[in-house]
Amino acid sequence: GAVVSQHPSWVICKSGTSVKIECRSLDFQATTMFWYRQFPKQSLMLMATSNEGSKATYEQGVEKDKFLINHASLTLSTLTVTSAHPEDSSFYICSARSSAAHTDTQYFGPGTRLTVL
């Protein structure tokens, strides 16, 4: 099956610093990637939809200037948490949808745990 990777798998940073998380589709091309955030004991909440070569679409309540998304190629999307604060600590999960015809399955990465001290 299709594989989506994330890097790093976990990261600890100081308050006020920025952190970049990478999401890669390893064996397929993804025109569209999605970023989710999950707080402890909760479900996944959609943050934004990222389309290759264009600006991301953010969900209501998600600050686009704080969570910078770049989808520069068909196999890579990045999420940068700028000026991170402890309340940004969460499990960030990306998902990619194949560009191939006749398929619309979303494949999920293993997640990145961010802890902001």
Added chain:
Amino acid sequence: TQLLEQSPQFLSIQEGENLTVYCNSSSVFSSLQWYRQEPGEGPVLLVTVVTGGEVKKLKRLTFQFGDARKDSSLHITAAQPGDTGLYLCAPRNSGNTPLVFGKGTRLSVIA
């Protein structure tokens, strides 16, 4: 936005017991997906149900799609500790529309 309600929110059972979790909505879905997420990992697709009244089996897991395609259930027979996880349902969408999940059912199977 299609509002999904999953119940129960939390479930703790002994190994060997049977259980059913539910995914309900007032909206009609063209199809619906069930995922399982283990702690510290991303969700993994279990099944997609498409036809009203459809029943699909995956080993000890039985998925049913309601006749009106507004609800679905997941029944686990003889639960095992390996079934522990967060069970999520989501209407399947096409194109660039992302999956939007319900709140999930957090299952804990105790040995």
